[in-house]
Amino acid sequence: MPVPAELIETSPYFSGLAPQERDKLKGLFFEKSVSKSEVILWEGEPGDALYILGTGRIKIFRTSAEGKEQVLRVMRAGDSFNEVPVFDGGPNPASAMALEDSVIYGIHRGDVQHILKDYPQVSINVIRVFSRRLRDMVSLVEDLSFRHVTARLAKILLEHAVQFGEESPERRLTQQQMAAMIGTAREMVGRSLKNLETMGAIRVERQKIIIVNREMLQRLV
Amino acid sequence: MPVPAELIETSPYFSGLAPQERDKLKGLFFEKSVSKSEVILWEGEPGDALYILGTGRIKIFRTSAEGKEQVLRVMRAGDSFNEVPVFDGGPNPASAMALEDSVIYGIHRGDVQHILKDYPQVSINVIRVFSRRLRDMVSLVEDLSFRHVTARLAKILLEHAVQFGEESPERRLTQQQMAAMIGTAREMVGRSLKNLETMGAIRVERQKIIIVNREMLQRLV
DNA sequence: CGGGTAAGGAGACAAAAGTCGCAGACTCCG
């Protein structure tokens, strides 16, 4: 199975390339299917391929010695991961796990090097992607350093709602997953959700969290 | 005053360029002197130049609404900063302040764009620098998320000692500065230093901190 | 050299977060 054309066309890496150039690059990708909960990459291992997520959802995370988990980002279709080791030759900085059955498209390190040589525009695109990534990381540091758990939770609820629909997030996150995203324990998420509910910002129902007062959440962030 | 030659020669941005190419680039830099405690960049403002630190020391940091400060990195001669806004056109992601009288060399956004176009090797160098930066940020997130204050403090004590000499760090950090680096309050740093002292890892003297038992510190991290 | 400012030490207390234990509800698969 080849890479879906629109994945290459919409990828920030290949913007500014001619269609025939893109066609050539398509052939370098290989497809890989992963099932839910499958670990795609382990932190510390050598990273020999860059991946673009086709369908599904994948989390990038680090694990502490005590088993605590910190999610660095949750990816959706079109997002790419594992670039850093491909470009600098070091080990994977983080692990990757599929949150649902997913299809990813990989490209080997050597091929990436060739592309960089042959298409200078791609290098510039990579720089732009990395810039965005750095801003996101600064934002994460800021959250961890400045905001309390409730504010961090409010933030991901807002982001989540934006992406999956205001009223009923289709694929909801478990409290455990939210805890890993904001760097705290599951129980804290439970308590904070209750806080947000009693202050009237959200309503927690059977299987979903409904944002009742978006402005209130926004103010907390 | 032109840029010192060795600054360009040792800069990771210009590695792989021919000497005469470097010479051409030198002319694009402008010099700027800043005095201790002077703010060089404000977060949120447009970033129109990339800087390389010639002499002195500069901290990159973010400030919360409540006035708390989180240091992202402390730079030394040769380090560069404010790349992200130059490459993606957005606002400065963080502020920069001189910790001592310093001399920096800047290059304007437009010139950087030209360099990227004319010297593809530079783009690849930038990618490598950004990769390193991303790894550092992941490491910072990990520290904030996984480690207690004492462990974070131990880490910067070790890094500091490596860089400034085992026995007597020449330019010591204040507790306030250390607190901002590890994302906590000054009082916590004081208490943690005392902890480390009573457990025999360090000795706190008049104006300096002496590492008595390096392995003990290392184990804490 | 003297005075103002920054830095550091300490104790008491408050707030936030983490931990533990357990029980009930749900769901996913075989």
Added chain:
DNA sequence: CGGAGTCTGCGACTTTTGTCTCCTTACCCG
């Protein structure tokens, strides 16, 4: 359908961190 495993809720308790206040010391600048 049933049972294992996951997810959630909740309360009690501990630990860690943050905050406030006050005092002493060091140091820098004029």
